[in-house]
Amino acid sequence: MPDGDVFAALANPVRRQLLEALRAGPRAAGELAGQFALSRPTVSEHLAVLRTARLVREEPRGRHRYYHLEPVPLADVQDWLHPFEQYWRARLIALRGVVEGEDL
């Protein structure tokens, strides 16, 4: 996977679940491992991929490292949905034309 590849980082379901969990606030790696019944090294590997993709950032607190969600690169992900959004806007205008143009 190329360094910092947001899509490759998101392609893994465990990593998506980790991001979902971080939406509630920063968590320590150990807490995340407990929540997903995964080994610490496995969680650390996934967090490293997310960090490289700049989807999370690390913050040392005492002996623990906390992970925060970084929302900015997710904008790139929304980009691939943009054509769908354009598509739906066009369909909704067509729908309005059908409903307003006909004596339903």
Place this chain on the structure above:
Amino acid sequence: MTSIEVDQFIARSPAKVWRALTEPELLARWWAPGDIKPVVGHRFTLDMGTWGHQECEILQVEPEKLLRYTFAEGSLDTTITWRLEPEGVGTRLFLEHAGFNADSPLGRAAIEGMGNGWPGLLRRIESTVG
């Protein structure tokens, strides 16, 4: 994880907008032909032209208020929710198309397209769903 939300004002009652969402003949005129029926559990197919026939299943029905169904099982694997709210003399129609996954077959195709540049992807989406 990712979704699209779009809304549109229509200067007609929710009852009329509901018909355009749930009657096959009207649905075909603004979107796609298919044997839709607003009954929970009803399975139907939408003919999306070159994008293929897409399998759907009705999940939730509140007449003239809410309609939710699965869309494109096995390819896009998403959920479409229509919500109708009276607004002034007409209806505000809200669409949520949810559950887009970067690792669905279509998601992968879209992302590979991005490697070839944004305009290429736009053209491909237009030609497949347009």
